[in-house]
Amino acid sequence: MPKRVAVATILAVATLLLGGCAGGAANGEGDERPVVLTTFTVLEDVAQQVAGEHLRVESITKVGAEIHGYEPTPGDLRRASGADLILDNGLNLEAWFAQFVESLDVPHVVVSDGVEVLPIAEGAAEGHANPHAWMSALNVQRYVDNMVAAFSELDPEHAEEYAANGAAYQAELQAVHDELVADLASLPPNERALVTCEGAFSYLARDAGLTEQYLWAVNAEQQATPQQIARTIEFVDEQGVPAVFCESTVSDEAMQQVVEATDAAFGGTLYVDSLSEPDGPVPTYLELLRHDVDVITGALTGSAR
Numbered sequence: 001m002p003k004r005v006a007v008a009t010i011l012a013v014a015t016l017l018l019g020g021c022a023g024g025a026a027n028g029e030g031d032e033r034p035v036v037l038t039t040f041t042v043l044e045d046v047a048q049q050v051a052g053e054h055l056r057v058e059s060i061t062k063v064g065a066e067i068h069g070y071e072p073t074p075g076d077l078r079r080a081s082g083a084d085l086i087l088d089n090g091l092n093l094e095a096w097f098a099q100f101v102e103s104l105d106v107p108h109v110v111v112s113d114g115v116e117v118l119p120i121a122e123g124a125a126e127g128h129a130n131p132h133a134w135m136s137a138l139n140v141q142r143y144v145d146n147m148v149a150a151f152s153e154l155d156p157e158h159a160e161e162y163a164a165n166g167a168a169y170q171a172e173l174q175a176v177h178d179e180l181v182a183d184l185a186s187l188p189p190n191e192r193a194l195v196t197c198e199g200a201f202s203y204l205a206r207d208a209g210l211t212e213q214y215l216w217a218v219n220a221e222q223q224a225t226p227q228q229i230a231r232t233i234e235f236v237d238e239q240g241v242p243a244v245f246c247e248s249t250v251s252d253e254a255m256q257q258v259v260e261a262t263d264a265a266f267g268g269t270l271y272v273d274s275l276s277e278p279d280g281p282v283p284t285y286l287e288l289l290r291h292d293v294d295v296i297t298g299a300l301t302g303s304a305r
């Protein structure tokens with residue numbers, strides 16, 4: 001497969017480049033803290049909350065990146081080889097990650113370990129766990145437990161602080177979860193439908209009691225086929241859904257076709273697979289959840305229009 005060849009080439013190039021580098025290549029000038037890399041920006045923020053000031057936390061992929069089918073660069077490998085710990089979501093979110101991490105002598109921890117997963121309902125990955133487990137704040141409490149354990153092992157000297165940071169952040173997660181459930185509970189029954197591009201909202205829909213409908217199940221699959229669009233139009237018409245949505249990391253073109261063919265409005269852009277830039281609408285994970293719930297309730301009740 002071409003992707004395998006590409007990764008193998010990158011690995012070879014990276015090995016050559018690494019020859020001349022000293023250990024700790026990912027360390028910034030004069031920054032001696034252990035380096036923790038995450039596979040994407042949402043995990044970076046959560047890890048930062050737990051790490052506080054004692055670890056240097058960075059994301060391998062940048063803001064706005066398509067994380068399912070990402071192709072790592074030689075620079076990513078060079079950076080990762082100098083890290084002390086790598087955190088990935090797991091649940092087959094990062095299709096590129098297994099081969100990437102196999103080539104490195106750096107420990108990695110799957111932060112979704114132990115969460116209660118929901119299955120993907122259809123498509124090529126039908127029956128597998130839906131990888132977007134972080135869209136439930138309650139699941140992220142478990143992510144935090146896994147991070148506290150990993151950071152304490154990496155840096156035992158600050159274990160108490162990681163535990164305290166983790167507990168404080170878990171309380172915030174609980175508050176956002178309660179807020180979100182209360183907000184979405186105010187929607188009348190006919191407006192309790194969440195129509196999106198990727199089927200990335202199963203966990204949020206479960207927490208909030210919404211019916212989930214999407215164009216395609218996972219970004220890694222065929223996207224926006226005529227059948228997917230027709231099926232979504234039918235759902236929106238039948239349910240009288242007032243608004244539909246799409247995510248920041250994919251094109252909303254197909255959803256605009258649904259809007260044109262139905263009475264639904266385009267409700268706005270939701271964030272799932274990436275945070276925004278620091279000056280954008282969702283620079284942190286908690287803001288991502290709040291933003292999405294605001295956009296969803298606003299558009300479905302018509303108060304945002």
Ligand SMILES: [Zn+2]
Pocket residue numbers: 068132198200219272273
């Ligand atoms: Zn996704």
